[in-house]
Amino acid sequence: MLSGFYKQPEMTIGQKLAEMNWGLVALLTLISSIGFVMLYSAGNGSFHPWALRQMLRFAMGISILIALALVDIRFWLRYAYVIYGVALFLLVVVEIAGDIGMGAQRWINLGIINLQPSEVMKIALIIVLARYFHSLPEEAEGKLRYLLWPALLALAPAALVMRQPDLGTALMLLMVTGAIFFMAGVRLWKFAVAIGGVLAAIPVAWHFLRDYQKNRILTFLDPESDPLGAGYHILQSKIALGSGGVFGKGFLQGSQAHLNFLPEKQTDFIFTMLAEEFGLTGGLALLGLYGLVLVYGFSIAIRAQSHFGRLLALGMTATFFLYVFINIAMVMGLVPVVGVPLPLISYGGTSMLTLLIGFGILIGVNVHRDMVIGRSPRMDGP
Numbered sequence: 001m002l003s004g005f006y007k008q009p010e011m012t013i014g015q016k017l018a019e020m021n022w023g024l025v026a027l028l029t030l031i032s033s034i035g036f037v038m039l040y041s042a043g044n045g046s047f048h049p050w051a052l053r054q055m056l057r058f059a060m061g062i063s064i065l066i067a068l069a070l071v072d073i074r075f076w077l078r079y080a081y082v083i084y085g086v087a088l089f090l091l092v093v094v095e096i097a098g099d100i101g102m103g104a105q106r107w108i109n110l111g112i113i114n115l116q117p118s119e120v121m122k123i124a125l126i127i128v129l130a131r132y133f134h135s136l137p138e139e140a141e142g143k144l145r146y147l148l149w150p151a152l153l154a155l156a157p158a159a160l161v162m163r164q165p166d167l168g169t170a171l172m173l174l175m176v177t178g179a180i181f182f183m184a185g186v187r188l189w190k191f192a193v194a195i196g197g198v199l200a201a202i203p204v205a206w207h208f209l210r211d212y213q214k215n216r217i218l219t220f221l222d223p224e225s226d227p228l229g230a231g232y233h234i235l236q237s238k239i240a241l242g243s244g245g246v247f248g249k250g251f252l253q254g255s256q257a258h259l260n261f262l263p264e265k266q267t268d269f270i271f272t273m274l275a276e277e278f279g280l281t282g283g284l285a286l287l288g289l290y291g292l293v294l295v296y297g298f299s300i301a302i303r304a305q306s307h308f309g310r311l312l313a314l315g316m317t318a319t320f321f322l323y324v325f326i327n328i329a330m331v332m333g334l335v336p337v338v339g340v341p342l343p344l345i346s347y348g349g350t351s352m353l354t355l356l357i358g359f360g361i362l363i364g365v366n367v368h369r370d371m372v373i374g375r376s377p378r379m380d381g382p
Helices: 013-019 022-042 051-069 073-078 080-097 117-135 148-162 167-183 188-206 211-221 232-243 270-303 307-331 349-367
Strands: 099-101 104-109
Touching: 013 349, 022 051, 022 270, 022 349, 051 349, 073 080, 073 117, 073 307, 073 349, 080 104, 080 117, 080 148, 117 148, 117 167, 117 307, 117 349, 148 167, 167 188, 167 307, 232 270, 232 307, 270 307, 270 349, 307 349
Parallel strands: none
Antiparallel strands: 099 104
8 A cells, every 4th residue: 555655765864964954853852941940949949849850851762752743744654554563552550550649540551651542542543644645635535435444543532531631631532533634624614514513412411520520610600609619720720820020920920820829830830930920921932932833833744745754743733733723722711620731841741752752753744855756556444
């Protein structure tokens, strides 16, 4: 199926390193450094317990990023279904024998790190969907019967992630799938039909949500109804955001965070702590850096000569955007609290490594942007 795709000279390691997007690497390092500073603040002026660990994880992750950027993107095309299968298998392992923490069964204990397979699936799903749509003839793109298989590829892991339970990650998997469908040429009316079906299914889906998930949604609609219970997180987040003002209270001076009124300040609500200490100015500066990352991502996608490379780059960029959008909207009370980390800032081993792996693949698309990969003459499938 993949024969006859490419006959062109291989690039040397030196040539690939020269084509590396070092500006993006520097930007990711800068954003991560802001995360180290905020984790130092979250530790009350100490590198323990979060900042030092995050720095070590970043050092390992950036090495992996550079290594993956050198990998020929045809590797991801060739082994897309294998990568997806491994990620799906890990989700099944979590279901059977995963570690339980904070009421959720989401991790596999590997000794050195607690692996969260749902984060791995975010990358695997992008790769396999890019492979599928790349392999379709252009005249088949967007036709309904050819969307059933990729829809199943997304729904299977989303269902397993929902059982953990992890509503935020499940929604991210489905939203990234929707983004790739759109980029692959699916018509807007089909999205309207799908959204209509989802809205019609909400009354049924409501009965399958856990009690805490229902409380999060009800709290989002009226956080003042339970200010000391389910509404506590978002009310304290809003207080901290407002108290920071334009220029903030100063580094290590955030009262809501350092007096422990702000929950999960090192993970989900770290943007709130940044805004309290550095104000609106600091928050906008971080958003500006995130915006530059998105510009890099879309630029790489546009310059890619292969359909697979474009979809791969756009999928990785869309995932990064969803991380940023959902987390910041969540801490501002614009969407329910769903536990999505702020990329490269929030404390977390698997999320940090997964993001850097994704950026390694993204930069790899840029390195191999001139590679022309022919599209398969027959339908792809399981």
